[in-house]
Amino acid sequence: MQHVKIPQDRIGVLIGEGGETMRRIESEAEVRLDIDSENGSVAVETVGDPVRGLKGPDIVRAIGRGFAPDDAMDLLADEMMMFDVVDIDAASRNKNDLKRKKGRLIGEGGRTRELMEELTGASVVIYGSTLGAIGTPTQVEAVRSAAEMLLDGAPHGAVYSFLEEKHNEMKRQGLQYHRFPGGQS
Incomplete structure:
Protein backbone atom coordinates (compact mmCIF):
# COMPACT_ATOMS: atom_id res chain seq x y z
CA MET A 1 0.00 0.00 0.00
CA ALA A 77 -2.99 3.60 -22.00
CA ASP A 78 0.47 2.12 -22.44
CA GLU A 79 2.98 0.61 -20.03
CA MET A 80 5.59 3.16 -21.17
CA MET A 81 3.47 6.14 -20.12
CA MET A 82 4.89 8.00 -17.14
CA PHE A 83 4.23 11.00 -14.90
CA ASP A 84 6.94 13.51 -13.99
CA VAL A 85 6.95 16.67 -11.88
CA VAL A 86 9.27 19.68 -12.10
CA ASP A 87 9.42 21.65 -8.84
CA ILE A 88 9.32 25.34 -9.85
CA ASP A 89 9.61 26.44 -6.21
CA ALA A 90 12.98 24.66 -5.83
CA ALA A 91 14.34 26.76 -8.72
CA SER A 92 13.02 30.01 -7.23
CA ARG A 93 14.64 32.40 -4.76
CA ASN A 94 11.40 33.87 -3.38
CA LYS A 95 7.66 34.30 -4.07
CA ASN A 96 8.19 36.96 -6.77
CA ASP A 97 10.79 34.78 -8.50
CA LEU A 98 8.38 31.82 -8.33
CA LYS A 99 5.67 33.93 -9.96
CA ARG A 100 8.04 35.11 -12.71
CA LYS A 101 9.34 31.60 -13.45
CA LYS A 102 5.85 30.16 -13.48
CA GLY A 103 4.91 32.90 -15.96
CA ARG A 104 7.87 31.98 -18.19
CA LEU A 105 6.70 28.34 -18.24
CA ILE A 106 3.11 29.28 -19.05
CA GLY A 107 4.04 31.94 -21.61
CA GLU A 108 1.87 34.71 -22.99
CA GLY A 109 -1.70 33.44 -23.20
CA GLY A 110 -0.48 29.96 -22.27
CA ARG A 111 1.48 29.67 -25.52
CA THR A 112 4.70 28.20 -24.07
CA ARG A 113 2.85 25.43 -22.22
CA GLU A 114 0.80 24.71 -25.35
CA LEU A 115 3.94 24.49 -27.50
CA MET A 116 5.48 22.02 -25.03
CA GLU A 117 2.40 19.83 -25.52
CA GLU A 118 2.20 20.26 -29.30
CA LEU A 119 5.87 19.62 -30.00
CA THR A 120 6.42 16.74 -27.57
CA GLY A 121 3.03 15.01 -27.57
CA ALA A 122 3.00 14.98 -23.74
CA SER A 123 0.23 16.44 -21.58
CA VAL A 124 1.55 19.39 -19.56
CA VAL A 125 -0.08 21.10 -16.56
CA ILE A 126 1.26 23.94 -14.45
CA TYR A 127 -0.42 23.97 -11.04
CA GLY A 128 0.69 25.64 -7.83
CA SER A 129 4.48 25.51 -7.78
CA THR A 130 4.90 22.51 -10.10
CA LEU A 131 4.90 21.59 -13.76
CA GLY A 132 3.56 18.09 -14.43
CA ALA A 133 4.00 16.04 -17.59
CA ILE A 134 2.40 12.79 -18.72
CA GLY A 135 3.79 10.97 -21.74
CA THR A 136 6.38 8.47 -22.90
CA PRO A 137 9.88 8.74 -21.39
CA THR A 138 11.13 10.60 -24.50
CA GLN A 139 8.22 13.06 -24.43
CA VAL A 140 8.49 13.68 -20.69
CA GLU A 141 12.27 14.15 -20.88
CA ALA A 142 11.85 16.77 -23.64
CA VAL A 143 9.31 18.66 -21.50
CA ARG A 144 11.58 18.47 -18.43
CA SER A 145 14.58 19.75 -20.41
CA ALA A 146 12.57 22.63 -21.91
CA ALA A 147 11.19 23.56 -18.47
CA GLU A 148 14.65 23.48 -16.90
CA MET A 149 16.02 25.66 -19.72
CA LEU A 150 13.27 28.23 -19.08
CA LEU A 151 13.79 28.09 -15.30
CA ASP A 152 17.52 28.68 -15.87
CA GLY A 153 16.68 31.82 -17.87
CA ALA A 154 17.10 30.62 -21.47
CA PRO A 155 15.34 32.82 -24.04
CA HIS A 156 11.96 31.47 -25.17
CA GLY A 157 13.16 31.37 -28.79
CA ALA A 158 16.02 29.04 -27.88
CA VAL A 159 13.64 26.75 -25.98
CA TYR A 160 11.18 26.71 -28.90
CA SER A 161 14.06 25.76 -31.24
CA PHE A 162 15.06 22.96 -28.84
CA LEU A 163 11.44 21.69 -28.79
CA GLU A 164 11.25 21.82 -32.62
CA GLU A 165 14.48 19.82 -32.77
CA LYS A 166 13.13 17.22 -30.33
CA HIS A 167 9.86 17.08 -32.27
CA ASN A 168 11.69 16.34 -35.53
CA GLU A 169 13.97 13.83 -33.80
CA MET A 170 10.97 11.92 -32.37
CA LYS A 171 9.30 12.01 -35.79
CA ARG A 172 12.40 10.53 -37.46
CA GLN A 173 12.62 7.80 -34.83
CA GLY A 174 8.95 6.98 -35.27
CA LEU A 175 8.29 8.00 -31.68
CA GLN A 176 6.07 10.82 -32.68
CA TYR A 177 3.52 11.02 -31.08
CA HIS A 178 0.31 9.56 -30.15
CA ARG A 179 -1.33 11.53 -27.43
CA PHE A 180 -3.62 9.10 -25.71
CA PRO A 181 -6.42 8.37 -26.35
CA GLY A 182 -7.50 10.46 -29.36
CA GLY A 183 -4.85 13.17 -29.41
CA GLN A 184 -2.74 14.16 -32.37
CA SER A 185 -0.74 11.61 -34.29
Missing part, protein backbone atom coordinates in the same frame (compact mmCIF):
# COMPACT_ATOMS: atom_id res chain seq x y z
CA GLN A 2 1.21 3.49 -0.90
CA HIS A 3 0.20 6.82 0.58
CA VAL A 4 -0.11 9.91 -1.60
CA LYS A 5 -0.82 13.40 -0.32
CA ILE A 6 -2.75 15.74 -2.60
CA PRO A 7 -3.89 19.35 -2.13
CA GLN A 8 -7.24 19.87 -0.40
CA ASP A 9 -8.73 21.62 -3.44
CA ARG A 10 -8.08 18.55 -5.66
CA ILE A 11 -9.86 15.97 -3.48
CA GLY A 12 -13.24 16.72 -5.08
CA VAL A 13 -11.71 16.18 -8.54
CA LEU A 14 -10.20 12.86 -7.41
CA ILE A 15 -13.52 11.65 -6.02
CA GLY A 16 -15.63 13.03 -8.87
CA GLU A 17 -19.36 13.52 -8.98
CA GLY A 18 -20.97 10.88 -6.80
CA GLY A 19 -17.62 9.06 -6.50
CA GLU A 20 -17.54 8.40 -10.25
CA THR A 21 -13.86 9.30 -10.84
CA MET A 22 -12.68 7.35 -7.80
CA ARG A 23 -14.60 4.24 -8.93
CA ARG A 24 -13.18 4.56 -12.46
CA ILE A 25 -9.60 4.74 -11.13
CA GLU A 26 -10.24 1.77 -8.83
CA SER A 27 -11.71 -0.27 -11.65
CA GLU A 28 -9.22 0.55 -14.43
CA ALA A 29 -6.03 0.64 -12.32
CA GLU A 30 -7.19 -2.32 -10.22
CA VAL A 31 -6.59 -0.51 -6.93
CA ARG A 32 -8.59 0.50 -3.88
CA LEU A 33 -8.46 4.16 -2.80
CA ASP A 34 -8.98 5.24 0.78
CA ILE A 35 -9.31 9.03 0.69
CA ASP A 36 -9.02 11.13 3.85
CA SER A 37 -10.67 14.38 2.78
CA GLU A 38 -9.62 16.05 6.05
CA ASN A 39 -5.90 16.07 5.26
CA GLY A 40 -5.64 15.07 1.57
CA SER A 41 -4.02 11.71 2.31
CA VAL A 42 -4.89 8.91 -0.11
CA ALA A 43 -4.00 5.27 0.56
CA VAL A 44 -3.63 3.31 -2.69
CA GLU A 45 -3.82 -0.46 -2.39
CA THR A 46 -3.32 -2.81 -5.34
CA VAL A 47 -6.16 -5.35 -5.53
CA GLY A 48 -5.65 -6.79 -9.03
CA ASP A 49 -2.90 -6.82 -11.65
CA PRO A 50 0.24 -5.58 -9.85
CA VAL A 51 1.59 -3.86 -12.99
CA ARG A 52 -1.61 -1.83 -13.46
CA GLY A 53 -1.69 -1.22 -9.72
CA LEU A 54 1.73 0.44 -9.88
CA LYS A 55 0.16 3.22 -11.95
CA GLY A 56 -2.50 3.92 -9.29
CA PRO A 57 -0.40 6.23 -7.08
CA ASP A 58 0.81 8.18 -10.15
CA ILE A 59 -2.77 8.66 -11.35
CA VAL A 60 -3.68 10.06 -7.92
CA ARG A 61 -0.52 12.26 -7.88
CA ALA A 62 -1.26 13.54 -11.40
CA ILE A 63 -4.81 14.55 -10.43
CA GLY A 64 -3.35 16.17 -7.31
CA ARG A 65 -0.93 18.14 -9.50
CA GLY A 66 -3.73 19.59 -11.63
CA PHE A 67 -4.38 17.04 -14.39
CA ALA A 68 -7.93 16.29 -15.42
CA PRO A 69 -8.88 12.71 -14.50
CA ASP A 70 -9.07 11.67 -18.19
CA ASP A 71 -5.50 12.90 -18.80
CA ALA A 72 -4.26 11.16 -15.63
CA MET A 73 -5.91 7.92 -16.80
CA ASP A 74 -3.72 8.11 -19.94
CA LEU A 75 -1.03 6.60 -17.71
CA LEU A 76 -2.85 3.28 -18.20
